[in-house]
Amino acid sequence: MKKSIAVITILLMSVMLIFASGNSEDQSTRTIRVLLNAHPWQEAIEPLLDDFTAQTGIEVELTVLGEDVYWDRVTLGLSSDEPPFDVFMLSPNQTGFVAYQNGWIAALDDYVGQNPDYDFGDIYPYVVDGFRYPDTSGHIYGIPLTMEVYMMFYRKDLLAEQGIDAASLKTLDDWMEVLEKLDQAYSDQGISAAVIRGQDPTMPDELLAAVANHWGDRPFIPQRMFYFDENWNTRFTDPDIVAGFEDWAKILSYGPVGSEAFTWYDCTTAFASGAAATYWFDASLFASTFEDPEQSVIVGNVGYLPVPPTETGHATTHWGWGLAIPEKSPVKDDAWAFVEWATSKGIETQTAPQTYGPVRASTWVEMEPVFGEEFSSAASEALSISIPGYMYFDGAREVCDRIIDAVIAMSKGADSAATMETLDKQAQEIVQKYNLQ
């Protein structure tokens, strides 16, 4: 009996010791959990995380996910009572809007002015505005960390081989003729004339650039972009919208076999591996991949241009990633310390060579020698004709999915007028379903 009591006492004491040591560890270690999307910025920041810990004493538990599962994880995490992350990458899309509407993300206005050295005013205000909800007059829910403007990329060596001078190509129609020529010249060699996003959930964001390029100076409501007027009447049969969709579908038809399913990752891989002669309406930041000898076989052969004008307009769109903090994070101050550090001037000058899309005016000036004159000039020109490409309202995701269906159908040869008519009707049904009118 005495032996049993002794054994039980020892066991109880061991358990108490384990719990006690656990508690003391909790008190001495500050940790934040960071969820990042696989992205050039994430690759650039990851090796620097130890510096943050050294400066602040805050440990970082990092999780990186591919974009195909990233948004699901963000939504699931934010909707739970105990989000499994304290900082995460946010973009001004429907996920952010849903998170704002449900009070899942924290307003950061009070934090941004706390430290004068942070120089929040150095971040382009129009990029910050993308992270204000419900509109540009609202609170700030994310701090921008990269900006991407949609432009085009081409292989200088292949165009030279065909005797084509890119500078002489003034319009989108000129380029479409070139695509035909490139297709005839290189398709037998496993090089497609073009590559562009296919059935990628993010494709409708970039498609806005193709439509903007036809839209001209006509007004539109930013959150609804070109597709709905002030009374929620649908506009998918508008000739400028149809033309933008047709451009996309036509370029998609010049893509490699299977490109109707290509995500941005497939597109950049195809272009960087030399399997495509041109790459359309995509993010400026991919220049970092194309100019990296470890990821690209076309280093030094890439030409950069803003999207070429059409008969009715010349415009593109831009987009961005930011860092946000869940409203229910128990360590918001520590999370902000990370956000402030990760978006500071010093860190951005270290990440910019990999993102090619800094958000601070001072970094753009500093990075010009790194980015090269051709890229800087093209990105600068693209930004000068760019508008924010953010579409969010109840039902926006459903509209985006129908948009993808329409573009894929058109790329497979479906009649564009009939397809856009169907899309217009589907959009009307969504407007009714979500009681938007």
Next chain:
Amino acid sequence: MKTQTRFMIPALVVMAIVILGPLMWGIGVSFCDWNWAEPNGMDNIRVSGIKNYIEMLQDPLFRNSILNTFLFSFIALAVEFILGMACALLLNSIRNGALLYRTALMFPLMLSDIVVALMFKMLLNPSQGILNRMLMAVGMASPINWVGDASLVIPSLALVDAWWQSGNLTLIILAGLQSIPQSLIDMSMVDGASAFTRFRYIVFPYTQPFIKTAIVLRLIDLMRVFTLPWAITGGGPGRASEMTQVFIYTQGMGKYMRMGYSNALAVTFALIVVVVIAFIQKCWKAEE
């Protein structure tokens, strides 16, 4: 109360909490508007009667997803049955090294669904996938668009599932084959029965209950397919490979946050699966 009954109470309580509770909640939500994408939508649940079910009946995309699921299930089941049966017969007849072959055939079963999906996403990539490269190396003229061609995508996914899951049928049918008394086989051979006759009159009748069990289990599993289309094609091209589970997930947590509608679809699809299985079993009973 009997002692046995008292012992069952904890298990019943646990089942009520983890199975019956969520099930009843799901059925209840299917009669509500509960849209998390609305302002404060998570806290705003409204009873809407059969509105979700009416919308479901008018939804062509739901019908499309059911047809896709049936087509996928039919092709995959047919291929898996033929492969499973053939492998089981071969394994049953092998005397030396049976364990090695059996392990090799069961190996795909050890992989998780997402691993299989991501592996085949790379293998089936039309322009960079190794499958097309190998076929072109042996003379194929142009690459096959395995998962980008609307007419090929479902057969391609079914073949992936067959590679992964045929071992399931092999295992069950093999158990049936090994339950046949050896004396029966020996006698039939003495009587001069051909291999086909032995299969028709001895092997098939003996293994039939095992085959039926395997078919029911596989069919339920196939109809609730999610990971393969979600990770390999995302339902595309267009909606050509959008299966019902993917569609349900998209309507709810996966994208649109329409929890009420998503639950109505889930409840209906569960009933469809039950009806299909009950119909098949009724047909088998009628045959008997």
